[in-house]
Amino acid sequence: MLAADLVVEQGERIAIVGPNGAGKSTLLRGIAGIAAPLQGEIRIGGMAVRDLSREAIARRLAVVPQLATLPFSARVEEVVALGRLAHEDPLRGPGPADRAAVAAAMDRVGLGRLMGRDARELSLGERQLVLVAVAIAQASPIIILDEPTVHLDIRHQVEVMDLLVDLNVRDGTTVLAVLHDLNLAVRYFPRIVLVAGGRIHADGSPENVLSASRIREVFGVDPAILPMGPWTAARAERAARAERARA
């Protein structure tokens, strides 16, 4: 059960954190229109999710799940092409625009070299990147990720996080990521929503939301909060913006 009141502006980059069972995934599924709220409503771009078809929701919102199982062998580009389901012609299938979007998504994620490979043979990190590529191919203005770094080593964690910052800063994509790793949340996200005990406990900048007392209270651990290193989220954002200006 979750009680929440949340407003997200276009172009924001938000991390949703909280202890296990707090309701983070429930919140995500509510936003994505999978779980209908008992009270109140969820709106995307002013339109109630309840009134939208699944296809319409998919065009506004892409969801990157934690893991997906493939019952059959499929090539990487065939999996990424699934992101175009909401766009392609239902009878004729993908067209040149869809194929271009798939190739672009794979390049964006750095998986161009994996084209033609069987998706079931990839490493965990590569598989997670494929799922992100699916969401990018979907070309929705909002991307929601459900614990995208759970099975990744540090290098792939950084890769995914950098990619999210890039998508947010360069394309203006609104990014909502449920994260279990507080360090990643604090480094890469300028706004943090703390969900605990079935409600939104706090909502704001990392310094305000994840203070030592709050961490002690919500997570039940005694944190040591160290000053952030050179790669603060703001720094990363500035760097990306400079890159965009140069281009």
Next chain:
Amino acid sequence: MTSLPADLALRVEPRRRERVRELVRRHPRAAFGTAVAAVVAVSVVAVGLGSVGIAPGETIAIVVRRLVGLDLGVTWTPATEAIVWELRLPRVLTAATVGAGLAVAGATFQGLLRNPLADPYVLGTASGAGLGAAIALVLPVRIVFIEFGLVHALAFVGALASVTVVYRLSRLSPWSGMTNLVLTGYAVGALLAAGLSMAMYLSGSSLRQIFAFILGGFEAASWNRLALAVPLVALGSLAILFRARALNGLLLGEEAAGHLGINVPRERALLLALGSLVTAAAVAVSGLIGFVGLVVPHVVRLTVGPNARAVVPLSAAVGAALLIAADLGARLLGDIPVGVVTAIFGAPFFLMLLRRAQSGYEL
């Protein structure tokens, strides 16, 4: 099969099998055309072989004369025409229709249930049809309407009724949709099979007929039965093809399909209904023929990839060709039931597939 990392790959020439697979994958429409041509070729051969041999030229000329009234300058005896038109052609066409239907239904259920080991009978259709046919044969009633007996009607109704029961029951359970369906299908199927066993026990002299139905066959093929089976199978298969997008979306799972824009509950009901309709039509006409619905889509998918837009039509064509060939084999081997032929060849082939299959489904 492991692939070499790109930077270490040598200039290894792909084996011919892989080159063919690549070709087929890249040109699915041409592959479909070839498969249809193969069906036609196998049909002509199957019509020509048997206790009376008939030259392919005569077969084609007879069909052309009957269908479009053209004279191809070939002569034949009335006996030949009777054998071709009244006996062998309906049988071959029924085998093609049933083969196509079972293969398409198999592909649909495999995609819907996300299980490469699913077949058209997985949700109780076989048991339902078998029980329906057994009841029809045990009842002391004889109704025949344009060559459709009580057997066909009750087999059709039994197949659809059992799927409906499975579907309704499965929605009562809180588990995920597809797992529910399979488990409920298993339970209901077992119950119906018990009913079938009971009917067989009480059947007395009808036992052999019931058994013949269960084993499946095309001996009683007729144009009238074809006239009903073909539209059901063809329209049902086309309708499934139009829903290929939903089948593709289910590849990553039900919840992922929803995120990708598929209305999963609606598509699940639609695909279930269409797949069951096609299966019921096939089973009512020719009994419970196994392995075609399991092996054909499996093999097609291994060649052409998981895209339903390619798998559904190709499965139909390959299924048709395969069942025509199996029926031919059954005839030439002394008129044994075609279900025995499909089992004898299907089972070892399937075991071979399993041995070479890749382990693990995780993405």
